[in-house]
Amino acid sequence: xxxxxxxxxxxxxxxxxxxxxxxxxxxxxxxxxxxxxxxxxxxxxxxxxxxxxxxxxxxxxxxxxxxxxxxxxxxxxxxxxxxxxxxxxxxxxxxxxxxxxxxxxxxxxxxxxxxxxxxxxxxxxxxxxxxxxxxxxxxxxxxxxxxxxxxxxxxxxxxxxxxxxxxxxxxxxxxxxxxxxxxxxxxxxxxxxxxxxxxxxxxxxxxxxxxxxxxxxxxxxxxxxxxxxxxxxxxxxxxxxxxxxxxxxxxxxxxxxxxxxxxxxxxxxxxxxxxxxxxxxxxxxxxxxxxxxxxxxxxxxxxxxxxxxxxxxxxxxxxxxxxxxxxxxxxxxxxxxxxxxxxxxxxxxxxxxxxxxxxxxxx
Ligand SMILES: *[C@@H]1O[C@H](CO)[C@@H](O)[C@H](O)[C@H]1NC(C)=O
Ligand SMILES: *[C@@H]1O[C@H](CO)[C@@H](O)[C@H](O)[C@H]1NC(C)=O
Ligand SMILES: *[C@@H]1O[C@H](CO)[C@@H](O)[C@H](O)[C@H]1NC(C)=O
Ligand SMILES: *[C@@H]1O[C@H](CO)[C@@H](O)[C@H](O)[C@H]1NC(C)=O
Ligand SMILES: *[C@@H]1O[C@H](CO)[C@@H](O)[C@H](O)[C@H]1NC(C)=O
Ligand SMILES: *[C@@H]1O[C@H](CO)[C@@H](O)[C@H](O)[C@H]1NC(C)=O
Ligand SMILES: *[C@@H]1O[C@H](CO)[C@@H](O)[C@H](O)[C@H]1NC(C)=O
Numbered sequence: 001x002x003x004x005x006x007x008x009x010x011x012x013x014x015x016x017x018x019x020x021x022x023x024x025x026x027x028x029x030x031x032x033x034x035x036x037x038x039x040x041x042x043x044x045x046x047x048x049x050x051x052x053x054x055x056x057x058x059x060x061x062x063x064x065x066x067x068x069x070x071x072x073x074x075x076x077x078x079x080x081x082x083x084x085x086x087x088x089x090x091x092x093x094x095x096x097x098x099x100x101x102x103x104x105x106x107x108x109x110x111x112x113x114x115x116x117x118x119x120x121x122x123x124x125x126x127x128x129x130x131x132x133x134x135x136x137x138x139x140x141x142x143x144x145x146x147x148x149x150x151x152x153x154x155x156x157x158x159x160x161x162x163x164x165x166x167x168x169x170x171x172x173x174x175x176x177x178x179x180x181x182x183x184x185x186x187x188x189x190x191x192x193x194x195x196x197x198x199x200x201x202x203x204x205x206x207x208x209x210x211x212x213x214x215x216x217x218x219x220x221x222x223x224x225x226x227x228x229x230x231x232x233x234x235x236x237x238x239x240x241x242x243x244x245x246x247x248x249x250x251x252x253x254x255x256x257x258x259x260x261x262x263x264x265x266x267x268x269x270x271x272x273x274x275x276x277x278x279x280x281x282x283x284x285x286x287x288x289x290x291x292x293x294x295x296x297x298x299x300x301x302x303x304x305x306x307x308x309x310x311x312x313x314x315x316x317x318x319x320x321x322x323x324x325x326x327x328x329x330x331x332x333x334x335x336x337x338x339x340x341x342x343x344x345x346x347x348x349x350x351x352x353x354x355x356x357x358x359x360x361x362x363x
Pocket of ligand 3: 079099
């Protein structure tokens with residue numbers, strides 16, 4: 001009964017992954033090569049299940065013999081024999097490398113008949129960003145070219161994302177032409193090949209632009225009290241500030257006036273307002289890209305208007321005049337409206353249109 005025994009030879013290959021020492025997966029194959037996937041750097045055991053009738057056996061990497069029976073042919077220290085007995089012939093490859101990918105063959109002879117079993121080893125490498133653009137600083141209107149180089153097996157995808165708008169583009173290169181200030185932010189490069197968690201790195205893009213004064217307001221001030229003039233400017237890099245009076249005289253700090261510069265604004269702090277403080281102040285904001293200025297007034301609050309009747313010396317021929325006097329607006333705009341109450345019906349009628357007085361005139 002020698003022949004049946006021959007056909008009893010079970011030709012099989014059991015493959016076991018050793019992922020950090022743990023048996024993850026086993027496959028038994030027929031004649032088609034099975035794929036066995038293993039992470040670069042991990043160990044793998046190639047297991048060949050045989051039968052006691054086997055007389056010769058060998059493990060091959062492509063056409064190179066690794067082990068012929070228990071005799072090691074391979075010079076590679078990472079390759080070792082794990083088990084060799086009548087039913088099992090297993091080798092281990094430690095710290096697998098990308099170059100180890102390929103076809104491995106368990107070749108054996110059972111009752112003078114050669115048999116083989118194949119396995120195809122696939123080495124995976126998690127996606128990883130290997131080089132990426134440095135953070136950049138660019139002037140508004142300039143172009144930005146970012147790159148993000150990634151490696152991995154299988155070939156990873158690379159996408160650029162922007163924190164505000166989400167996905168921007170696919171591929172290793174991100175080009176932004178004529179960049180605007182609102183596009184200044186962190187751009188995220190994401191690479192993924194499904195082997196491990198995606199690798200993510202960020203590039204910060206700073207967009208420089210000259211100051212733009214955003215908030216100025218005329219402020220009323222009372223004698224002897226405190227007052228503040230504010231000048232707010234958006235700028236990258238942050239603006240420096242200077243203050244001038246109407247005649248372009250620089251404003252200097254003294255015991256009643258202090259200039260306080262903050263990150264995005266400058267304050268004129270009046271600690272004790274006097275008459276000489278009222279006037280037109282110009283805030284000048286600048287950085288290395290340019291400058292901008294804005295003017296604002298520190299004005300006394302209006303006083304109640306007084307109405308005076310000017311009686312001419314000759315009441316018959318000369319003109320009579322009604323004069324309205326008010327204070328505190330100079331040099332701000334002042335609107336006077338005259339109304340007439342006719343004796344007849346007691347109704348109010350406008351006399352002409354309202355009269356608007358321009359600043360810097362004597363009224
Ligand atoms: C092995 O992987 C290749 C692609 O890498 C695939 O074409 C083939 O079908 C796989 N074989 C088996 C048995 O899964
Ligand atoms: C061969 O070794 C394997 C693994 O150590 C063991 O499970 C099996 O029983 C052994 N077979 C024989 C015939 O000794
Ligand atoms: C398998 O063969 C390839 C090509 O010759 C070689 O680069 C690789 O190191 C070999 N791997 C093992 C585990 O023998
Ligand atoms: C990354 O890319 C830049 C630009 O191509 C190059 O100058 C630099 O040497 C690279 N760095 C590394 C670590 O490869
Ligand atoms: C403000 O200045 C006036 C005139 O110089 C002075 O009389 C007054 O005491 C000052 N008030 C304060 C709170 O310093
Ligand atoms: C304030 O001064 C600036 C600069 O000198 C001038 O352009 C502006 O018209 C002045 N404003 C008023 C209300 O006088
Ligand atoms: C202030 O700004 C005006 C335009 O808004 C500009 O014409 C003028 O030259 C500026 N003054 C200074 C001192 O920069």
